[in-house]
Amino acid sequence: MTARPERWDVFCRVVDNFGDVAVALRLARCLAREHGKAVRLLLDDLTVLARLRPEADPALARQEIDGIAVWRWDAGLFEGGAVEVADVVVETFGCDTPEPYVRAMAARDPHPRWINLEYLSAEEWVEGSHALPSPHPKYAPLTRHFFFPGFTARTGGLLRERDLLDRRDAFQADRAAQAAFWRLLAGAAPPEGALKVSLFGYAGAPYDSLLTALTRHAGPVWVVAPEGVAAAAVTAWLRGNPAGERGGVSAHAVPFVDQGRYDELLWACDLNFVRGEDSFVRAQWAARPFVWHIYPTDDNAHWVKLAAFLARYTAGMDRAHAVKVTALWEAWNRGDALGKAWPAFDAALPVAAAHAEEWAGRLALQPDLATQLAGFAAGLGG
């Protein structure tokens, strides 16, 4: 008789925006599809899921998406009744597993393995904290382990579907597929030789200054901004039109696309402006130059995180180009005018493009996060 698949519960509480759900959904999908786990994803807000996966119905308390069970994590979901806990419990971004569920974990023998998946950071201290145990103060010896994504061998790696890079390479080599993608998304294909740019960021980025600076690019520019802050900025720059042309820049505010299409957008562009955590990682797998708008935090800790990633990312570049990339990223995150930083960055794009490919190739040498997490859980026994 074949053993039943190992049961994993992944908890995710939506803090803000899309990334928390995006990461949890991607992880759950990899664990189910690539590691044969029976995964239940518990989300406190299904509206974000429905944006990323339009076939999800935010009204349903339970549904199946991409081969995983998705439950709405309502308050009291685990109150007053037998709670069936999983073999492995993953709480994402410190979302705190519900107390009745923790009690049931402590009562089960053997205890489920319990892992907290942390936010991604390139800071040095992450390596020293990755995989550390923390016995529960009330239910010890029940123990939670901290699992950190990251860019080095002493971290948990990055989410990367097994077929992602092959699908990327096939799409980037297929001009017909790209033309079809552009026609579907923007109603037309970019002009031959255009610099193709995708825009996704937070309020406060200097979108208007970027679009105006792009009119100075030597050759046509094609800009696409999915629905949100960037799309509103494009429409404002086009004086109220969602699509149009100014100074050699053809700009398009387009609908928000599903996660699969968003990867294709990143693969089809020559330069991607991204934000948060998931699009930030997806842009790195696209192996194209990118600019990261980091999620700003009130304590300004995001500047330390930005600098830490830039230090790692530019370490392999010659200093002159590293300075230009850093200057544009910092200006973008500060909301500064780009009149000076953009031309220098533009001139460095060919070098940045080669570097982006080398960086993606280097990252791909690491085992992916789902594989490392499954291996880590197996190593915890139980």
Ligand code: TRH
């Ligand atoms: O939406 P975000 O700003 O989410 C952020 C991050 O998760 C950050 O770590 C967290 O601290 C903060 O929320 C609270 O950025 P992120 O992480 O890039 O998630 C956006 C997701 O949306 C990503 O998976 C890409 C996807 N996306 C689409 O699927 N279609 C689209 O059209 C666009 C623009 C994005």
